[in-house]
Amino acid sequence: MTQTNELKQPTVLVVDDTPANIDVLVAHLTQENLELIVALSGEEGLSLAQQHKPDLILLDIMMPGMDGYEVCRRLKQDAATTDIPIVFLSARDSELDMEKGLSYGAIDYISKPFSIPVLKARLRNHLALKQKGDRLAELAGTDELTSLVNRRHFNQVFRQEWMRAIRNQSELSLLMIDVDYFKAYNDSLGHAEGDNCLKKIAQALLQGLRDPADIVARFGGEEFVVLLPDTDSAGAARVAERLRTLVQNLKLPHPGSANGGLVSISLGGATCIPNHHLTELGLLQQADTQLYKAKEGGRNRVCLEMAAKSQ
Numbered sequence: 001m002t003q004t005n006e007l008k009q010p011t012v013l014v015v016d017d018t019p020a021n022i023d024v025l026v027a028h029l030t031q032e033n034l035e036l037i038v039a040l041s042g043e044e045g046l047s048l049a050q051q052h053k054p055d056l057i058l059l060d061i062m063m064p065g066m067d068g069y070e071v072c073r074r075l076k077q078d079a080a081t082t083d084i085p086i087v088f089l090s091a092r093d094s095e096l097d098m099e100k101g102l103s104y105g106a107i108d109y110i111s112k113p114f115s116i117p118v119l120k121a122r123l124r125n126h127l128a129l130k131q132k133g134d135r136l137a138e139l140a141g142t143d144e145l146t147s148l149v150n151r152r153h154f155n156q157v158f159r160q161e162w163m164r165a166i167r168n169q170s171e172l173s174l175l176m177i178d179v180d181y182f183k184a185y186n187d188s189l190g191h192a193e194g195d196n197c198l199k200k201i202a203q204a205l206l207q208g209l210r211d212p213a214d215i216v217a218r219f220g221g222e223e224f225v226v227l228l229p230d231t232d233s234a235g236a237a238r239v240a241e242r243l244r245t246l247v248q249n250l251k252l253p254h255p256g257s258a259n260g261g262l263v264s265i266s267l268g269g270a271t272c273i274p275n276h277h278l279t280e281l282g283l284l285q286q287a288d289t290q291l292y293k294a295k296e297g298g299r300n301r302v303c304l305e306m307a308a309k310s311q
C-alpha cells in the first residue's frame with residue numbers, strides 16, 4: 001500500500017481494435033489531464049491493465065480474438081484488477097447488450113455514436129469515485145497514529161506472502177517488536193509524549209527496512225511487527241539488530257528505563273519455510289516466545305529462533 005496523499009494524474013486505458021476510434025478518443029481526451037494508454041486488441045488490453053493498473057478502462061466489445069466481455073470477466077476475477085472501473089464503449093446498443101456488459105461488472109456502458117462532452121463528464125465522475133475508493137482503501141489499512149500499515153492490512157500481506165513462500169519454498173522471517181518499559185514512559189512523561197515516542201519509533205523502523213518487499217506494521221499498542229519475505233534467520237538477525245540500534249540511536253530520554261535512561265525496543269524473531277503443516281499463527285507465536293525471552297533476558301535485545309522447516 002502506498003502511503004501518500006498526493007493526487008496523481010489518473011491513467012486511462014483505451015482498448016479498441018480500430019485505430020481510427022482510438023485516434024478520436026485520444027484527440028478529445030488529451031485535454032483532460034489524463035495519462036492515456038492504448039491497446040489494439042483484447043489480449044494487449046488485458047496485459048496492459050495487469051501491468052499498469054489504470055484508474056479506468058474504456059473497452060470496446062467486438063474485437064477479433066478476445067472480446068471485451070472476456071477482458072472484463074478476467075479483470076474482475078483477478079483481485080489485483082477487480083477494482084478498476086470498466087466502461088464499455090460499443091456499437092452494440094440493444095438493451096440485452098447493455099445489460100450483459102453491466103452484469104460482467106462494468107461500471108457503465110456507452111453506445112456508439114456517443115457525445116464527446118457526455119463521455120468526458122461520465123469519465124470525470126467515474127474517476128472521482130475511483131479516487132475516493134482508493135483513498136478509503138488506503139485509510140482502512142493505515143494506523144492513524146503512526147501512519148504505518150495496521151494489523152488488518154498486515155494480516156492480508158502476511159497471508160499473500162505465506163502462500164507465495166509455500167509455492168516457492170522460500171524462507172520467511174517475522175519479527176515481533178515491543179517498546180521497553182513503556183508503561184513507565186507514559187506514567188512519567190504523559191500519554192501525549194508516549195504517542196510522540198511511538199511515532200518516532202515507527203519512523204525509525206520504517207527507515208531500517210531496505211528491501212521493498214519488507215513490511216512493518218503497528219500490531220497494536222506499543223507492539224510492532226516486521227515481515228521479511230525471502231529472508232533466512234541470518235538476514236532476520238541483521239535486520240533486527242539494525243532496528244534495535246536505530247531506536248537506541250534516537251536517544252529519546254526515558255526516565256523510567258533501566259537501559260541507560262533511553263527508549264529501547266526488544267525483538268523476537270522466527271524463520272520458516274512455510275508448508276501446509278505450519279501456520280502463520282504458529283510463526284507469530286514462535287516470534288512472540290522469542291520476544292518474551294528478549295524481555296526476560298534484560299530487554300533492549302534480539303532473540304531469534306529457527307522454526308521447524310517441515311514436518
Ligand SMILES: Nc1nc2c(ncn2[C@@H]2O[C@H](COP(=O)(O)OP(=O)(O)OP(=O)(O)O)[C@@H](O)[C@H]2O)c(=O)[nH]1
Pocket residue numbers: 145178179180181182183184186190191192193194195198220221222295299
Ligand atoms: N501513549 C501511548 N501508550 C500506549 C499506546 N498503546 C499502548 N500504550 C501503553 O503501553 C504500555 C505497555 O505496558 P506493558 O505492557 O505493561 O509493558 P511495558 O511497561 O512496556 O514493559 P515491558 O514491555 O515489559 O518492557 C501500557 O501502559 C499502554 O497503556 C498508545 O497508543 N499510546
